[in-house]
Amino acid sequence: GIQVEQSPPDLILQEGANSTLRCNFSDSVNNLQWFHQNPWGQLINLFYIPSGTKQNGRLSATTVATERYSLLYISSSQTTDSGVYFCAVGGGTASKLTFGTGTRLQVTL
């Protein structure tokens, strides 16, 4: 099956800093989503981005499908950005998502 690696595994930022999270995957995909799992455990959809670039407020994401990676940019980080960020990919017709192991982000004052 598809392998998904995320880096870094852990990240501590001061409020206001910018960061880039990376997701590498081992095979062609037709689905890629970024999620934020907040401290209460909710999985929040950030982006559906199997290719190209999207922006939503302080967050943006880019997927280069031919090179099998995706990047999530967080600008001007806030304490509410803390939590775990997951990349999940899907390929073929089965439509299941394979999740990476996540990047745990802590934003401090």
Next chain:
Amino acid sequence: DTAVSQTPKYLVTQMGNDKSIKCEQNLGHDTMYWYKQDSKKFLKIMFSYNNKELIINETVPNRFSPKSPDKAHLNLHINSLELGDSAVYFCASRETGYQYFGPGTRLLVL
């Protein structure tokens, strides 16, 4: 107007018991899923149904049995619960590409 809902949110039970978790989506999607998140936060697919038909069945013990009475509902029944079943179980539904997740059910087996 919850899109994907699960009940219960928390479930604490003894080893050996049988329990069910229910999931409902009001998005009109045809495809629904169960995922399991373990204590290390790793998320893994368990099952998927498309219009009440099972289409994905990962390597899951047969103590776990999903049931889809209609395309808006996907329930998960677990027999003879074991300590290792303690986890958070997420239900999801899908439109083209995009999967929407429920709030999760935190199961603790004592």
